[in-house]
Structure formats: structure tokens, C-alpha cells
Amino acid sequence: MLADIKRYKLTYAIIGLNLLVYVFSAFFSQSFIDMDLKILVDMGALYGPYTVQQEQWWRLGTAMFLHSGMTHLLMNMFSLYLIGRSAEMYFDMKSYISIYLFSGLIGGLVSLYVHPASVGVGASGAIFGIFGALAGFFLAHKEHMETHTKAFMKDFSIIIGINLVIGFSIESVDVSAHIGGLVIGLVGGFLLSKNIKFLTLYNSAMLLLGLVLATYLFTQYAQVTF
Secondary structure, eight states: OHHHHHHTHHHHHHHHHHHHHHHHHHHHHTOSSBOOHHHHHHHTOEEHIIIIITOOTTHHHHGGGOOSBHHHHHHHHHHHHHHHHHHHHHSOHHHHHHHHHHHHHHHHHHHHHHOTTSEEOOSHHHHHHHHHHHHHHHHHTTTTOHHHHHHHHHHHHHHHHHHHHHHHHOTTOOHHHHHHHHHHHHHHHHHHHHOGGGHHHHHHHHHHHHHHHHHHHHHHHTTOOO
16 A cells, blocks of 8 residues: 555545645535535635635635545546556656646636636546546547556546535536536647646646636626625
């Protein structure tokens, strides 16, 4: 087990951070099963009027490490456990971190557009980004990856099934964030598997996209009465 942790240290570190944040949210919510919605908002959940109208953009980052309850947390961490370790075999640490963070951040912006007045939390957008990155890697090297396709599709089926359950059973989970994260991860995975030198280009493009989306959201929210 220790060797496994050392080999996939980034995935386990992210899982550990999510678990730690959950312990704090559970303590303040006085429950380990379901989190208090107000506590989640106070801790940094996505909420359009605060995130956009009050320009609390830091919520895009904090919301990625918050979960609405034990089921939500366990399903997301199991998905990350499955897909994250595979990603660490194909991507270096900088690429993994960039894809994970930008998938979560852009996914959060997409969520704010689709659901301007809802409270959103969860690592799903970022996790789907890692999944998308693997899909991009296989797409870029499809002529050499035939032996890994079945295993990848098996993980794909499990993760899609898990997130369908999450999406239909947990109100604060937004499928639009999954789609946004998946696309961002797919682009990143394809580019960075072609050439690691594209990392600066990818990071710059994602920052620019994030700024454009944030500016557009601010304009749109200015016309909305909550």
C-alpha cells in the first residue's frame, strides 16, 4: 500500500485534501452524512450572487474541495482513485495539476452560467477533466494504445454510472460542470500528450478562457434579479 501511495502520490494527495476539507465541513455541520447548505456556502461553495456579483471568484477553487454529503464524497473519491492513478502513469505532475485545476475552474464557470442561483460543490468537474485528459491521450496515441482500450472503457463505464447516480440524486451536483471539465481535460490531454512544451500554451489559453467567461458572466448576472 505504501508503495502504491508513493507511486500515485498526487492522486492520493488530492483525495486526502478532499477528505480533510470534508471533516471540517462535517464538524461545522454537526453531521458526517449530510452537510448544512449554509455551512457549505460559508466555506466557499459556488453561489452565483456571491461568486459573480460580489466578485468572490475564489469560490471557483474552494468549491472543488467541498462535498454535499458522504455519498457525494465517496463516489467522487472512488472515481478519482480509479482514473487519477491511470493519469499519473501518462502525464507528468505539472500537466496533471494544470488539467485538474483548469477543468474544475472552467467547469465551475459553466455551472454558474447554467444555474445562476444554485449552490454547487464537488470535485466532479476536475475529475471529469482527468478522465477527458486520458481520452485525449488515447486519441493522440490510438495506434499504440489498443491493449489499454478495454481497461479504459471499463473505468469509463464505472465513472459514468457513478456520476449518473450522483447527478440524479444530489441536488447540489451539476452535470454541466462535468461536461465543461471533460472538454477542458480532453483538449489538455491531447495537446500535452503530443508535446509537453504545449503546457505554457494550454495554461495561457485556459486563463484567457476563464477571464472571458468571467467577464461574460458578470455582464449576464447584472441583468438577473435574484
